[in-house]
Amino acid sequence: MSRLNSVIIATFLCCAGMTVSSAAQSLRALARVDMAESGVEDSRGTTTLSLSLTQAVPYRVQLLGNPMRVAIDFREVAFEPELQVLDRSDRVRQLRAGVIRNGWSRLVMELSEPMRVTSAGMTTDPQDGDAVIVLGLAGTTQNEFDAHVSADVAAVKAWSQDAVAIEARRQMIVVDPGHGGVDPGAQRGGVDEADLMLQFAKELREQLLRSGRYDVIMTREDDSFVSLPQRVTLARAAGADVFISLHADALAQGRATGTTIYTLSEDASDEASAILAERQDRTDILAGVDLTAQDDQIATVLMDLARRETAPRSDRLADALVGGLKNTLGKLHKRPRLEAGFSVLKAPDIPSVLIELGFMSSQTDLARLQDSEWRHQATTGIVDALDLWSLEDAAIAGRRQ
Ligand SMILES: [Zn+2]
Structure with a gap:
């Protein structure tokens, strides 16, 4: 991660610290990654990303080409600089994150072979508000991957329904x-x-x-x-x-x-x-x-x-x-x-x-x-x-x- 990004994230943390007042207002805080509970793992033909966060956040998933990547955009998440340690997959060449614009961070998984998103979901613990995002990937053909890159179809499917439920007022x-x-x-x-x-x-x-x-x-x-x-x-x-x-x-x-x-x-x-x-x-x-x-x-x-x-x-x-x-x-x-x-x-x-x-x-x-x-x-x-x-x-x- 570049030094600039680290500075920006540090600024966010500082702002979040000032506004946290209770668990009920958890949307105000900046979510952080629980490194011990997160990781990218392979099992046979599939690869799973589990990301444990200190609170639910809006996010979306996209496939990007040249090089082949899975990009996940998060609202209000601070990523650790040593993210690469979470990568325990042979199909993921590199794992990195950065701030893409004010309040939005992007986690990028660079793939060594074409893959497709088979599932994306977030579950929230009703007790402590911790959230886990699980993204399922499976091998696919280059053509199929390219088709999904251009159509950008994954994004909308992955906008979390769980996160939406937090905002209770209609x-x-x-x-x-x-x-x-x-x-x-x-x-x-x-x-x-x-x-x-x-x-x-x-x-x-x-x-x-x-x-x-x-x-x-x-x-x-x-x-x-x-x-x-x-x-x-x-x-x-x-x-x-x-x-x-x-x-x-x-x-x-x-x-x-x-x-x-x-x-x-x-x-x-x-x-x-x-x-x-x-x-x-x-x-x-x-x-x-x-x-x-x-x-x-x-x-x-x-x-x-x-x-x-x-x-x-x-x-x-x-x-x-x-x-x-x-x-x-x-x-x-x-x-x-x-x-x-x-x-x-x-x-x-x-x-x-x-x-x-x-x-x-x-x-x-x-x-x-x-x-x-x-x-x-x-x-x-x-x-x-x-x-x-x-x-x-x-x-x-x-x-x-
Ligand atoms: Zn008109």
């Missing part, structure tokens, strides 16, 4: 199907964006409710017009933890295709983004809604303060959505993470994102939006992303207090 998700009523949104091939988004929103609600981890309110349940400020007001009245707006607009120019996640910014990432945001506002103005009224009611300075807290939370949510959707859908838009001045994202205190699921101007996207299997993959990716984000958000909030 989150209120407000799902906002774009358009409706006098405003059909984009129209292609006899299909309205408003109808497609209502259908998608209902399926997303179903899956969120089935997880048992979320409550859901929709800004419209049928084909009726709801203004953009009304949608935000509904979200606040519902005590929303998260606001997700759903769209699949059409663009006259270019060949835009694939899913994009937007967060709020006064400066749009590109011209297409600016057009999309402006078009939504125009519909409201045509329907007689004054979009400036909202901002005048609250002192701008208070809104700015709230936004300063909320903006990074929205950004992390959007990043999680890019990851979650990429895992289930494969390819997204060539720039899947954009910003624009969408009025519906302007609640200063609610993490808000707008998902352009696809573009109705693209034949491929239009077919996907009407394909129930594709929609199921998309809703799965969104739920996975919310699971990961909620954990990350709780951990960060804990550290701030």
